Amino acid sequence: MSDTIQANAATYRAPAMTSGSTSFWPTGWWRLMDYKIGIISLPIYAILVVLLGILTQQGQIKPDAPTMIAVLVLGGFTCAEIGRRLPILRNIGAAAIFATFIPSALVYYKLIPAPIEKSIIDFTKFTNFLYVYIAAIIVGSILGMDRNVLVKGFLKIFVPLGVGSIAAAAVGTAVGMMLGLGAYKTFFFIVVPIMAGGVGEGAIPLSIGYAAILGQPQGDFFAQVLPPVMLGSLTAILFSGTLNYVGKKYPHLTGNGRLQPPGDGALDLGATEQQEDSSSSSDINAIAAAGLTAIVLYLMGVMLFHLIGLPAPVAMLFLAVAAKLGSAVSPRLQSGGLVVYRFVRIGMTYPLLFAIGVSLTPWEKLMAAFTVANLVTIIATVFTLMATGAVIGRLMNMYPIEIAIVNACHSGQGGTGDVAILTAAERMELMPFAQIATRIGGAITVTAVLVLLRWIA
Structure with a gap:
């Protein structure tokens, strides 16, 4: 019976293939x-x-x-x-x-x-869908990440990030001085804004702090610090895209989204198999439930922001890590989270970047930074930040290209910059670490600089 059906099917298909040609x-x-x-x-x-x-x-x-x-x-x-x-x-x-x-x-x-x-x-x-995107990317990538690498990565990422920031501040200020910009202007109005964490979390609070300390209108300071933020992010995108190309030529320098080799720890939950064929191990209910889990974690982050002031994406990041390490999410939901991550990465990234370009990227501010002195200073700052991170990461047995890209996010345009940088680098898996570099690194930079300015003003 089955042979007859197969023969009939073959007879039926043959004319279609012939006529289709x-x-x-x-x-x-x-x-x-x-x-x-x-x-x-x-x-x-x-x-x-x-x-x-x-x-x-x-x-x-x-x-x-x-x-x-x-x-x-x-x-x-x-x-x-x-x-x-x-x-x-x-x-x-x-x-x-x-x-x-x-x-x-x-x-x-x-x-x-x-x-x-x-x-x-x-x-x-009004939809705030940037944070929907970030929530899906962070939760999906963390749930699909190797547990041992996750723990070691979070503990170690602050070292190349901190050393790179100090080196970038020193080199960027020195370059600006050599180009006649002056140490004060270069440091406070070019170098620091680059590493402040973007616009909303960086340029705005930085300009408010400058205005309060120096007694001048906040708008004047904002107009000065915004162009370096924009151009610094563009430089980081270009360098990260270049590193993606370098990684393809020299694969021993990159983990293709993994911060460091897994070492002796076994991959939990069959992470490799999930990444190879997540569609076969996830059902529609699991995928939908994983998406809702990402939203719930983000809303919990919003609640923590109102309670203790921790930025919602950072709070969500720590909650997702805690859920992963505590095995609070089942393997089925973790598999669904990886599918959500892949869908959002493929289907939403470029539409989101287009929306960011229209609504959050003022072209005239970007063009205002295109003077030779500013451009060279910004490039030197971002390059030093990334290169130092790569060197320190290599010394710590971490993949230098991945660490350089994470450090690049410290010079990006906040969450929007993280998306653009990681898209150019084709390493969206690094979003959790990028958020650390952007949010926590930016907050530390702004706080430390305002304390310094108040002390010397």
Whole structure:
């Protein structure tokens, strides 16, 4: 009976394959559907362009989820695809750079229709989906991480981060002095903002502290510290993309997202098998439950922020680590968390970067930092931060490329910079450590510098 069914099936398929080789429908159409721009099928891409053009003309672009998903997916993957197709630049993170900074330039030069721009800004502001993304990335990557490497990594990451920060401050200030910027201006208004933790957690509290200590308007200081934040993040993206290329040429220098060799500790929960074929070991219920677990951990982080002042992403990070180490999450949910992580990384990264470029990346502030002296100082600061981290990491038996990339996040544009840097480096698995570098490293930098300024002012 089974032989008869198989024979009939073979007889049925043969004409379809023969006709498909000479006719457009359906084989040719399927081939066209399989041609993608980013993750978007080419015919769907064309339909999206036409639909959004018509909706824009009719004034029907709203900041609701379906419309904004279409807009951000179209814009993000279009910009990323341009970067991917550029010779040389595609090897050093051009996709992430283009997805972030092309929309910023388009906004500045009024090339994005005003209704679309306003809807993107409103959607990004009120949905706060940056933190949904970070929650999924952090929780998914931690749950899928080797337990021994996780513990050792968290304990050891502060050493290259701290030494790199001190070296970067010294070298950056010295370079600025040699270029005639002066030690005071270079240190407080170029070097420190780079490592302050971004805009919301870095530039803003830093400028408020400067205003309170020096008795001048906060807006004036904010205008001075913001350009180095933006350009420092761009430099970190370029360097991290370059390190990704170096890692492919010299694989012994990288763990491809792992901070250090596993050593003698066995991989718990069959992490290797989960990473190789997570889709076969996770059911839909587990994936959905893992996504909800990430949201719950983030909300617990928000609660801790209001209770003790610890930033919500950092609190969520520690909660996820505690859940992993305490075996509070079952292997089934951990497997589902890895699928959530992969889905968010592939499907949401470039749309998120596009939204960040439109709503949170002022092009004019970035351009304001493009003087020779500023540019050289910023490059020297970021390079020293990353290079020192790589050297110290190598001495501590950690992968130098991974440590350099984590240190790069210390010079990024906050959480948005972490996303862009790790996307360029193709190492989103490092997000938990990037958050330590950005949030905790930035908070320590701002606090220490304000204490220093009050002492010398």
